Amino acid sequence: MRSRSLPILDFVRIAGKENVLTSPEERCCYSYDASKLKALPDCVVLPGTAEEVAALVKLANRDHFSVFPRGAGSGMVGASIPVGGGLVISLNRLNRILEVDSDNMTAVVEPGVVTGDFQKRVLQHGLFYPPDPASLPFSTLGGNVAMCAGGPRAVKYGVTRDYVLGLEVVLPTGNLIRTGTRTMKGVVGYDLTRLLVGSEGTLGIFTKIILRLLPAPEGVRTLVAIFPRIDDAARAVCTIIRNRIIPSTLELLDQATLQAVENYLHMGLPIKCEALLLIEVDGRDKLLDDDVGRIETICREAEASETEIAATPSDRERLWQARRAISPALGQIRPGKINEDVTVPRTQIPALIRAIRSLAEKYRLVIVCFGHAGDGNIHTNIMLDRKDRDELSRAEQAVHELFRTVLDLGGTLSGEHGIGITKSPFLQWEVGAEGFEAMWKIKHALDPLNILNPGKMFVSNRAFFRG
């Protein structure tokens, strides 16, 4: 579709020879993400400044080639895959923390800063950047902002969107603009900042990000509660929050997950029980013991069969062990999985889990559910072997039914992974034809040549699991 003869000499002039990658081996490293989808770019450039990014995008407008911005490539939905070839712009060299302002509790970063590194850095100032996607040891802030990353702490602290105050961004035309403010308040013109957060690299390439920070919590307490019935676990979640305690973590493991982890670790997990809740509270030390005690009482009153509060850091590690073992444990069930991060109002979690159990039975699939019970974001893992075309076909049918159920329950098809390629066939299911049209009009207005990250979000006929 696009011209494959990219202006490599111009790239070299802009970014320097050493930052222009053209060999198949090098390009291969920028061809995939965590979705395991793949497409080889024609060239990869690693610019060192915002002006270089802008110049590259201007070239794309001149010569009509596609541009794919890329952070760490840890996305789950193929949003950074260079579909159809073109230029990958890797933001990895724009990796400086430019400013940490303790008095105003803000920071200015470049997009290539690794989220976990940033969290450690601001903690040295007694500050706290809450968003905690599981990928945080390697994913970048630019990628987190592009996808509006979430994480377990969202129940208390919100998601990436809630911490982005402003951006410096290269628009699809190559114009470099600044959006937003350095302050909590700011109502000057349209909120381009929040439009760009979660736009998945289709509306702009961030070159600077202004982030809001919080004071670091003084301490944390951890508790595990086992529930014979999952409805009781869900009820406990609501009761905790109604009692004005908002835990920083409220993770749920369903029975299938407990079974998988027990098979893997043999740690004596209660595999006859329907749910395990891993709960953490953070904040002011003075409240924590009281809060965790109240949570224990609430869980007991909601028919938890067992509860344990971590008394020491090593106890805490042990309580987290089952949660952390999920990923490798699932690898033992089947070689592949489809991981849908559906989200429902938290009171609907039992209905969602019941529906998923029915789907597992109906389609003869192993489906494992765990995730963030506090905000209703349940990671639904359909375990499969992609080489088994029959199993794959049943899984696809189950996903379709799952999505219908989630929308019926007032939920959303993606809490934190986004649309990218894998969920693009379903975008209209949730936003409707007219919502889709409004989104596409915005895309087309800002990117009339469809330069930036094409083949995503608005493309609806892709064979989405088959990568």
Added chain:
Amino acid sequence: MRSRSLPILDFVRIAGKENVLTSPEERCCYSYDASKLKALPDCVVLPGTAEEVAALVKLANRDHFSVFPRGAGSGMVGASIPVGGGLVISLNRLNRILEVDSDNMTAVVEPGVVTGDFQKRVLQHGLFYPPDPASLPFSTLGGNVAMCAGGPRAVKYGVTRDYVLGLEVVLPTGNLIRTGTRTMKGVVGYDLTRLLVGSEGTLGIFTKIILRLLPAPEGVRTLVAIFPRIDDAARAVCTIIRNRIIPSTLELLDQATLQAVENYLHMGLPIKCEALLLIEVDGRDKLLDDDVGRIETICREAEASETEIAATPSDRERLWQARRAISPALGQIRPGKINEDVTVPRTQIPALIRAIRSLAEKYRLVIVCFGHAGDGNIHTNIMLDRKDRDELSRAEQAVHELFRTVLDLGGTLSGEHGIGITKSPFLQWEVGAEGFEAMWKIKHALDPLNILNPGKMFVSNRAFFRG
């Protein structure tokens, strides 16, 4: 410009005769807002359903007339003024609280619900809707969302944007769509919800709003501190927040404000001092006495000459008295004022106040500053008599210089009032020509006929004070 022959019979068919207002007296009531700007609409319709709103907007697309959505008309920047005439759609009949969901801590409302009424209603469920613009006894949630209203509590709780999860909205084409989710997480397509928040009625008319709620705080404590030097007050503000106490209110009154209030109330205010801080903390009872005590210590250490903690509710009322008296007190200085809600990083407050003092001297004006020190949102009131053309001209020059200073200090021209008519000449100062262009492209893409709330935000040659 527009055809003045509106299809009144169609309006009557859609909304019923009693909801179509055409007499000059009735139309006059919908001609102005708190900016005191005025323009008479040709007709006012009060629809009773979302479908009626959509039908009216579709008519406007058919017949090419302007549509001006309107809440309570309490906006400060003329954003709801029917410039050039056309149809005002009043949302006042869409005033039902449709749902308060305690377990999921969400509510669904229609746009005409009065913000203060909503706060009282959710409080009955032990829930809390934090945004608290001064207009809350009469302003509506629809208007608050359209303008992204703020308030004193923003320092701790954020602004309206932070509480809007989803919308039902009539687009400028008359399409009725749903945006966003009922959950904290949701990353399906572009964030139309946050694009629409603060879009000042130019991109859509809200017909339903899904709001996020918090558990109501258990209690509140109030303290006043007097500072001979304003730099010390600003330093105290930063120190409080660095000590991990985020007050729910952190109001600053500058010396000119103290003088004005003292002239009005004769309550013995320390008019020789440069600043008064009114501070409140809310939250868990167990922490409050400790917190307010720590704040007092911090203020004393920052050279406060006097501090007082309210011991009783009537003490609290007394401490608030000076703050509440500002508005009437200012009325005694001059008949008119230009109220600019500029916002700077909180560490820049002393620099801002010093610059304003210089402007007052240079242009021989009375300028009174007060506002939300915690989030840097300082209401800068240039007192004047609009009939005095020389004073008005000096005031205009002072505003120009003020805005340059605010941008130099890393601030924003409006923290909570918005652009509307009065600030539209300055939009480009802050967002730049290319930011402006991007915003206009979005407006044009969604509203190609410029039906919805024309003559605002993007109009830059208006004589803005002269209304």
